[in-house]
Amino acid sequence: DAGVIQSPRHEVTEMGQEVTLRCKPISGHDYLFWYRQTMMRGLELLIYFNNNVPIDDSGMPEDRFSAKMPNASFSTLKIQPSEPRDSAVYFCASSRAQGVRQPQHFGDGTRLSIL
Amino acid sequence: EDQVTQSPEALRLQEGESSSLNCSYTVSGLRGLFWYRQDPGKGPEFLFTLYSAGEEKEKERLKATLTKKESFLHITAPKPEDSATYLCAVQGPQGAQKLVFGQGTRLTINP
Numbered sequence: 393d394a395g396v397i398q399s400p401r402h403e404v405t406e407m408g409q410e411v412t413l414r415c416k417p418i419s420g421h422d423y424l425f426w427y428r429q430t431m432m433r434g435l436e437l438l439i440y441f442n443n444n445v446p447i448d449d450s451g452m453p454e455d456r457f458s459a460k461m462p463n464a465s466f467s468t469l470k471i472q473p474s475e476p477r478d479s480a481v482y483f484c485a486s487s488r489a490q491g492v493r494q495p496q497h498f499g500d501g502t503r504l505s506i507l
Numbered sequence: 508e509d510q511v512t513q514s515p516e517a518l519r520l521q522e523g524e525s526s527s528l529n530c531s532y533t534v535s536g537l538r539g540l541f542w543y544r545q546d547p548g549k550g551p552e553f554l555f556t557l558y559s560a561g562e563e564k565e566k567e568r569l570k571a572t573l574t575k576k577e578s579f580l581h582i583t584a585p586k587p588e589d590s591a592t593y594l595c596a597v598q599g600p601q602g603a604q605k606l607v608f609g610q611g612t613r614l615t616i617n618p
Binding site: 500 | 541543548549550551552553556594604605606607608609610611
């Protein structure tokens with residue numbers, strides 16, 4: 393089975409521009425997660441969805457960040473307007489719903505640089 | 508608030524030199540503790556889930572153990588390909604599937 397697929401792998405853009413990160417979860421997984429990883433703060437959960445519905449967005453830094461999941465096979469994380477402090481690696485992960493101890497499976501991330 | 512602290516931050520070993528990585532956690536009502544491996548430029552790769560104190564899981568040269576306050580990842584006779592960052596995460600009762608990660612231990616195995 394294909395794993396979690398993220399695009400683009402790398403994104404370099406200027407401050408103030410809109411950035412859209414994309415994720416395709418593993419087929420059959422009911423949960424989708426967006427994380428941000430930095431040297432200072434490690435891996436932080438931003439938001440997660442269950443059956444395409446946002447469940448917890450308490451980790452979203454501010455209103456400039458938004459996430460959608462229009463269907464079971466696609467999600468986006470959008471930053472508008474972007475700022476240099478948003479530079480990080482953004483990961484998407486997915487997991488099954490059976491039981492609460494199902495492991496999350498991660499994509500290889502999008503490395504975002506805001507100049 | 509759930510907290511996870513991993514030590515050491517970095518560890519350098521010679522090939523064949525066994526050691527252990529530590530993950531201390533504070534969570535009210537642990538539902539699961541997860542170990543992941545992360546290679547440079549890649550996403551975390553799932554290794555183990557531990558549910559209750561006393562539980563152990565093994566995979567090749569790795570063995571994970573769990574107590575009520577911490578987990579250890581034991582590496583026996585490591586090889587250079589075991590070099591990676593090892594991440595520990597806990598799942599508490601706050602929300603199904605929500606994980607809190609530690610900062611990781613960067614492991615380097617020299618040939």
